[in-house]
Amino acid sequence: xxxxxxxxxxxxxxxxxxxxxxxxxxxxxxxxxxxxxxxxxxxxxxxxxxxxxxxxxxxxxxxxxxxxxxxxxxxxxxxxxxxxxxxxxxxxxxxxxxxxxxxxxxxxxxxxxxxxxxxxxxxxxxxxxxxxxxxxxxxxxxxxxxxxxxxxxxxxxxxxxxxxxxxxxxxxxxxxxxxxxxxxxxxxxxxxxxxxxxxxxxxxxxxxxxxxxxxxxxxxxxxxxxxxxxxxxxxxxxxxxxxxxxxxxxxxxxxxxxxxxxxxxxxxxxxxxxxxxxxxxxxxxxxxxxxxxxxxxxxxxxxxxxxxxxxxxxxxxxxxxxxxxxxxxxxxxxxxxxxxxxxxxxxxxxxxxxxxxxxxxxxx
Numbered sequence: 001x002x003x004x005x006x007x008x009x010x011x012x013x014x015x016x017x018x019x020x021x022x023x024x025x026x027x028x029x030x031x032x033x034x035x036x037x038x039x040x041x042x043x044x045x046x047x048x049x050x051x052x053x054x055x056x057x058x059x060x061x062x063x064x065x066x067x068x069x070x071x072x073x074x075x076x077x078x079x080x081x082x083x084x085x086x087x088x089x090x091x092x093x094x095x096x097x098x099x100x101x102x103x104x105x106x107x108x109x110x111x112x113x114x115x116x117x118x119x120x121x122x123x124x125x126x127x128x129x130x131x132x133x134x135x136x137x138x139x140x141x142x143x144x145x146x147x148x149x150x151x152x153x154x155x156x157x158x159x160x161x162x163x164x165x166x167x168x169x170x171x172x173x174x175x176x177x178x179x180x181x182x183x184x185x186x187x188x189x190x191x192x193x194x195x196x197x198x199x200x201x202x203x204x205x206x207x208x209x210x211x212x213x214x215x216x217x218x219x220x221x222x223x224x225x226x227x228x229x230x231x232x233x234x235x236x237x238x239x240x241x242x243x244x245x246x247x248x249x250x251x252x253x254x255x256x257x258x259x260x261x262x263x264x265x266x267x268x269x270x271x272x273x274x275x276x277x278x279x280x281x282x283x284x285x286x287x288x289x290x291x292x293x294x295x296x297x298x299x300x301x302x303x304x305x306x307x308x309x310x311x312x313x314x315x316x317x318x319x320x321x322x323x324x325x326x327x328x329x330x331x332x333x334x335x336x337x338x339x340x341x342x343x344x345x346x347x348x349x350x351x352x353x354x355x356x357x358x359x360x361x362x363x364x
Contacts, residue, residue: 010280021047033321056214087355175212196253239272
């Protein structure tokens with residue numbers, strides 16, 4: 001296996017670590033009553049928060065380049081941005097949405113197709129209200145897609161009255177502060193763990209700030225490259241200290257902290273690890289190549305690992321502990337990686353390449 005020299009290896013580590021945390025969390029039930037019960041034995045921030053921050057950082061870099069090119073930031077630039085994003089994300093999403101409908105409709109996994117509606121097609125099923133019992137993992141994809149819509153539009157509007165540097169920063173501040181204010185406005189001291197999860201953790205309006213922190217460091221990276229290099233160690237140390245705090249501070253779901261500040265602190269911590277991750281440009285050998293591969297297929301892994309693999313095993317071949325649990329856990333990881341590799345190579349990547357075809361590349 002060879003690494004791709006056009007990729008930043010440290011960011012591949014960042015992304016691979018995020019998806020590994022997600023897959024570990026969804027498959028952990030198989031390790032109950034085995035010698036690995038409780039693995040990986042340490043607490044971490046949500047892997048999805050890491051994804052959000054990295055997405056904000058990478059997309060922020062793209063938007064900053066658009067803002068600072070010789071030509072002004074125009075409507076065709078917005079359309080071109082959306083076209084590239086949607087060819088990257090939508091085909092895979094709609095394919096897995098269809099497969100989720102099939103496995104639920106025919107009773108392969110638990111759930112109800114009664115909860116499926118057109119809102120899943122427009123990413124509005126969790127825009128401001130909770131959803132459940134169908135395609136659970138789609139919540140974060142809605143956050144991402146609305147981020148792709150809101151952020152460029154906000155920057156475009158501000159760019160009409162502010163310089164490019166200021167318009168991006170003001171847009172970022174708005175993206176970071178407004179969801180926090182919204183979470184505070186809907187604070188509910190009577191909420192339990194389930195409703196905290198679906199109301200605060202998994203709704204678009206509550207979580208857009210998680211991606212905003214990636215935007216903030218994209219701005220720092222673009223305009224203050226020398227400062228960026230200087231802060232990588234201090235930021236890493238501060239991030240580690242805050243990480244130890246957040247995973248050990250046990251606060252109930254009905255607390256103000258858990259419904260508001262917690263969702264700001266978690267992506268802020270992930271953001272602090274970006275400078276040191278970005279500093280590792282290259283990797284060589286089998287392990288770096290494997291990490292890069294996991295990074296490349298991470299979107300497909302995210303889409304299929306829960307409903308199409310973990311829940312199929314749980315509903316049809318429930319682990320009984322001991323060797324049986326370990327064997328099914330190994331099968332779970334094997335299927336996730338192999339199926340995601342297949343999906344990436346034969347559907348996700350070909351669909352992404354369509355955006356560069358001549359028929360789709362005309363400027364409007």
